[in-house]
Amino acid sequence: MDAFQKEIDERTNLTASNKFELLLFRLGSAGGGDIGELFGINVFKIREIVPMLPITTAAGTKPPLLGMVNIRGQVISVIDLPAVTGCTPKTGLNILLITEYARNTQAFAVESVEEIVRLDWSQVLSAEASAGGDLVTSIARLDTNVDGGRLVQVLDVEQILDLISPVRQSLDHSHAGELKSLIKPGAVVLAADDSKVARALIEEGLHALGVPCIMTRSGKEAWEKLQSLGAEAQREGKQIADKVALLLTDLEMPEMDGFTLTRNVKADQRYKSIPVVIHSSLSGSANEDHVRSVGADGYVAKFAIDELAATLRKTLLR
Structure with a gap:
């Protein structure tokens, strides 16, 4: 327990130096290649990572929603992330990323999880200043000292969730x-x-x-x-x-x-x-x-x- 708490404190303290940790995962290929592109999500937003579970598809469920899973008594919606991004997983949807965004818990189905990397925010560029798509909020450069180093697309999860379930704002005038x-x-x-x-x-x-x-x-x-x-x-x-x-x-x-x-x-x-x-x-x-x-x-x-x-x-x- 002490080691676990130390790890949490260490990750929280990364913010004191403009650093963070990114979980890297793959969704499959968008163009028929053997290896899919790398995507990333801030570790702080991951509650847990679990192998794919049986999914219950409710009546009227439409893509990219796959249905629901039951995790320790909590019913969580599952989103087909490759379908959202136009990717096709070669080996199927094998992993669920259980995430917490804006007061809600949801699961993203992905093909595979790669590793966790520690980055400085200066290694991350706005996708709006590059060739990123509408669903990508930023591009992380993993190997900054190597020409042709790996790039990671950080998805705009808020955009994805809004596409699936648009936010309705009510205002007390x-x-x-x-x-x-x-x-x-x-x-x-x-x-x-x-x-x-x-x-x-x-x-x-x-x-x-x-x-x-x-x-x-x-x-x-x-x-x-x-x-x-x-x-x-x-x-x-x-x-x-x-x-x-x-x-x-x-x-x-x-x-x-x-x-x-x-x-x-x-x-x-x-x-x-x-x-x-x-x-x-x-x-x-x-x-x-x-x-x-x-x-x-x-x-x-x-x-x-x-x-x-x-x-x-x-x-x-x-």
Whole structure:
């Protein structure tokens, strides 16, 4: 038990150095090759890995949903991940990745699991700046010192889940006037998220609340935008609070994660007064404790616009 707890603590502490661990897996080939492309998922989102179990197909189940499995009394939906990505597994669907995203538990059926690798977020590039497809949020470079080194596609799981079961946002409109009154005229919420669907939901929600925002695709992009706004405020003889009312950030992002972004903001005398709220699909008390340890002012799990609005209001009133 002590060794197991030490391993958990070690993985949690990776975030202090902008590092993380990626589980590598294969889904089969999209073009008829012998070896399928490598895909990855953050280890923090994996609850467990189990061999394929008997699947119960409910009436009306449509691809890419395969059905349901029973794991220790919990009924979990199974998603055919190769079908989502257009891959064909040569040896079948052999493994279930039990994952936790945005308050939900689901199983992804994959062909095989390869290994766990430890990476720096600087090794991960936004797929929007490369040739990544719509379902790929970022590209991880495993062998950075080797020409032709391996590349791993990190799937936009939030996009995949939204395709299967679209997020429906309901809003208590009483929040709208409250939040708007707490933000200085001309100031914005600066938001960072690497998922296209997450950015769209955040932007739509903040717009419904009457809150102006600037969306960025990574912690690095948000940090650079904050510095640009800070320089603009200085030239105009204003405070940073006249430009940025609050920073809303995801945790997992290419180049710079949300933990590092938060530490950068709180360690800089120019920006440390800006409230930071973590908005993440990574759930669990360990993550929430670590959020507090890096100096964030609030935490809210994705995606519930009313809870986001309530958290923003609480943070801005401090």
